[in-house]
Amino acid sequence: MSAGSSSWFARRRPSGRKALLATLMLLVAVASAFPLVWMVLSSLKTPAESMQVPPVWIPHTPSLDAYEKVSGVVNVGRSMWNSLVIALITTAGILVTSMMAGYAFAKYHFPGRSLLFSVLIATMFLPPIVTLIPLYRLVGSIGLNASLAGIIVPNLANAFGIFLMRQFIAGVPDDLIDAARMDGASELLILFKIVAPSVAPAIAALALFAFVYHWNSYLWPLTVLQGNADAYPIVISLSRLLSYNRGAVNTGLVMAGATLAVLPPLILFVFLQRFFVDSIVGSAIKG
Amino acid sequence: MIQRYRASAGIMLTPAATLIGIFILLPMLLTVWLSFQDWSTQTPFSSASFIGLDNFREIFGPTSVGRDFKGALTNTAIYTALSVVLILPLSVTFGLMVYQHDVAGGTALRTVLFSTYMVPMIAVALVWSKLYSPSEGPLNQMLGLVGVGPQPFLSSPRSALISIVFLNVWQQVGYFTVLAIAGLTQIPGSLYEAAKLDGANRFEQFRFITLPLMRRTLLFSAVIAIINAVQVFEPVALITQGGPVGSTNVLTYHIRRVGIERAQGGLGSAMAVMLMLSLIVVVCALFALANRKDQE
Numbered sequence: 124m125s126a127g128s129s130s131w132f133a134r135r136r137p138s139g140r141k142a143l144l145a146t147l148m149l150l151v152a153v154a155s156a157f158p159l160v161w162m163v164l165s166s167l168k169t170p171a172e173s174m175q176v177p178p179v180w181i182p183h184t185p186s187l188d189a190y191e192k193v194s195g196v197v198n199v200g201r202s203m204w205n206s207l208v209i210a211l212i213t214t215a216g217i218l219v220t221s222m223m224a225g226y227a228f229a230k231y232h233f234p235g236r237s238l239l240f241s242v243l244i245a246t247m248f249l250p251p252i253v254t255l256i257p258l259y260r261l262v263g264s265i266g267l268n269a270s271l272a273g274i275i276v277p278n279l280a281n282a283f284g285i286f287l288m289r290q291f292i293a294g295v296p297d298d299l300i301d302a303a304r305m306d307g308a309s310e311l312l313i314l315f316k317i318v319a320p321s322v323a324p325a326i327a328a329l330a331l332f333a334f335v336y337h338w339n340s341y342l343w344p345l346t347v348l349q350g351n352a353d354a355y356p357i358v359i360s361l362s363r364l365l366s367y368n369r370g371a372v373n374t375g376l377v378m379a380g381a382t383l384a385v386l387p388p389l390i391l392f393v394f395l396q397r398f399f400v401d402s403i404v405g406s407a408i409k410g
Numbered sequence: 411m412i413q414r415y416r417a418s419a420g421i422m423l424t425p426a427a428t429l430i431g432i433f434i435l436l437p438m439l440l441t442v443w444l445s446f447q448d449w450s451t452q453t454p455f456s457s458a459s460f461i462g463l464d465n466f467r468e469i470f471g472p473t474s475v476g477r478d479f480k481g482a483l484t485n486t487a488i489y490t491a492l493s494v495v496l497i498l499p500l501s502v503t504f505g506l507m508v509y510q511h512d513v514a515g516g517t518a519l520r521t522v523l524f525s526t527y528m529v530p531m532i533a534v535a536l537v538w539s540k541l542y543s544p545s546e547g548p549l550n551q552m553l554g555l556v557g558v559g560p561q562p563f564l565s566s567p568r569s570a571l572i573s574i575v576f577l578n579v580w581q582q583v584g585y586f587t588v589l590a591i592a593g594l595t596q597i598p599g600s601l602y603e604a605a606k607l608d609g610a611n612r613f614e615q616f617r618f619i620t621l622p623l624m625r626r627t628l629l630f631s632a633v634i635a636i637i638n639a640v641q642v643f644e645p646v647a648l649i650t651q652g653g654p655v656g657s658t659n660v661l662t663y664h665i666r667r668v669g670i671e672r673a674q675g676g677l678g679s680a681m682a683v684m685l686m687l688s689l690i691v692v693v694c695a696l697f698a699l700a701n702r703k704d705q706e
Contacts, residue, residue: 141512141513144507144510144512144513145513145515147507148507148513148515148516148519151504151519151523152515152519152522152523155522155523155526155580155583155584156522156525158526158534158537158538158541158580159525159526159529159537161537161541161548162533162537165540174546178546178548178551219425220425220426220429221426223421223422223423223425223426224422224423224425224427226422227418227419227422227423231415231416231418231422232415233415233419239423239427242435243426243427243430246430246434246435246438248633248689248693249438250637250640250641250662250685250689251641252641252643252661252662252665252685253438253441253683253685253686254433254434254437254440254441254682255437255665255666255669255670255682256441256444256451256665256670256675256678256679256682257436257437257440257441257455257675257679258433258437259670260451260455260675261432261433261436261437261440264454276433277429277433278433279425279429280425280426280429280430281430282430285426310415310421310422311421314422335528338530339528339529339530339531339532341530341531341532341643342641342643342644342662342666345647346666346670358530358532358533359532361532361533361536362532362647362648364536365536365539365648365649377536377540378536378540380536381532381533381537384530384533385529385530385533388528388529388530389525389528389529391528392524392525392528393525396521396524400520400524400588403585403589403592404588404589404591404592404595
């Protein structure tokens with residue numbers, strides 16, 4: 124946070140105000156964290172504890188039984204693997220296409236540049252449902268339906284990545300690039316060996332965004348897979364747990380499944396949140 | 411030299427432009443084209459036959475197709491408006507909480523708030539369907555502790571849509587809080603110093619400095635919140651299937667049901683076109699409003 128911000132709440136104030144503010148902040152944090160904390164706690168309860176009235180908030184004897192039972196209902200290993208493959212390949216594709224296009228928009232002058240950029244960026248604001256029906260048919264007609272490739276290929280490039288990369292690559296000094304050109308380096312080499320390292324934090328942020336987004340993505344995989352359970356990512360497999368969602372007895376099972384799906388993106392976030400936040404702030408301000 | 415970089419620009423742009431062209435722009439044009447066609451999603455595009463505005467007449471007509479679509483359009487409008495109206499003030503409030511230096515813990519609060527944004531919507535839906543459970547759900551039990559009777563939440567047509575709005579606000583408000591913080595950091599501290607010298611109290615500082623200088627951030631947040639809100643799908647598909655009595659039948663869910671599950675590709679495309687047009691109108695209106703205020 125930059126300097127000068129302390130002026131908003133003036134410095135001298137009754138301590139009652141501070142206590143009130145602290146209480147409010149705590150309440151907001153608790154309300155925000157509660158559903159996920161409850162999810163994890165419930166996943167550790169036994170069915171008997173789940174049904175107890177009044178409810179047991181914290182399990183007396185935490186048990187991992189629910190996690191074992193989930194593996195009996197859905198193929199957890201296979202689904203997690205599918206999710207990983209989808210998220211990793213899609214992310215790698217987005218990184219390469221976004222860096223290349225972002226570099227072109229930031230550092231080349233060519234006719235129609237701003238028009239092309241506007242057209243591409245406009246797609247950022249297009250809700251996926253608008254293109255879902257023809258895309259479903261299109262992907263089917265090139266034979267990618269019901270496969271992991273069908274989930275991955277249409278998502279290998281996106282406007283947000285291009286936008287983010289252009290914003291940050293524009294800040295790389297031209298001199299650096301010109302010097303490499305003098306040495307006879309090819310443009311691709313310059314991009315990946317010289318430009319990329321100087322925008323590494325932005326690349327990290329984009330990678331995290333892309334990974335989390337495509338790990339979590341539901342509508343497109345559900346549509347394109349047409350019930351091919353072998354290719355289900357974890358988020359689709361989880362919808363099968365819904366039939367267990369009636370009554371309290373299986374709460375633990377459902378919450379164990381949810382916890383498994385939440386963990387990878389949440390762990391990434393906890394360790395790398397600085398990049399997330401910086402890139403959102405960067406894209407909002409510079410945009 | 412120039413010629414050489416023009417070729418390079420072509421090489422650099424080809425992968426992204428080709429992919430976005432084939433998988434986003436082309437389908438978008440196809441959606442518009444299909445909206446004027448009689449076409450089943452299970453047949454090739456070549457089997458489509460031109461029927462003029464019939465699809466649009468039908469989705470706005472008096473039959474059940476029209477009733478369902480108009481219901482979905484209304485539900486989506488209500489859902490979107492409520493989401494924006496709740497998210498924007500909350501994000502500014504939480505942003506101010508994080509961005510103050512008197513009470514420690516701002517960064518921790520930001521982390522907690524933003525972490526929900528990382529959670530897959532499907533998990534959010536599973537967890538909240540349990541939290542909302544009328545009999546044994548924790549929310550009703552907590553309401554009971556403060557003397558409020560059990561609420562039906564997702565099981566009543568009166569409260570189902572707003573219950574999904576709450577779930578959406580819970581998940582997304584952290585993202586918008588970070589945007590709000592970004593906006594707050596852009597306001598020069600000297601403005602507040604000057605206002606204090608002029609005797610402005612805290613409310614006046616907020617009203618005449620913070621809010622006006624946050625206008626661009628709020629506009630950006632509103633646009634993103636609207637576009638996110640019309641995409642709500644998982645809680646509806648998973649928990650309510652559009653019910654009870656159509657009260658949570660929102661457009662993304664409805665268009666997919668018509669265009670993919672019932673394979674009525676022409677009708678679904680006409681609905682998608684109407685969604686796109688509505689979005690364009692709303693976003694343009696927002697920008698016009700913001701520009702007019704700028705000129706005041």
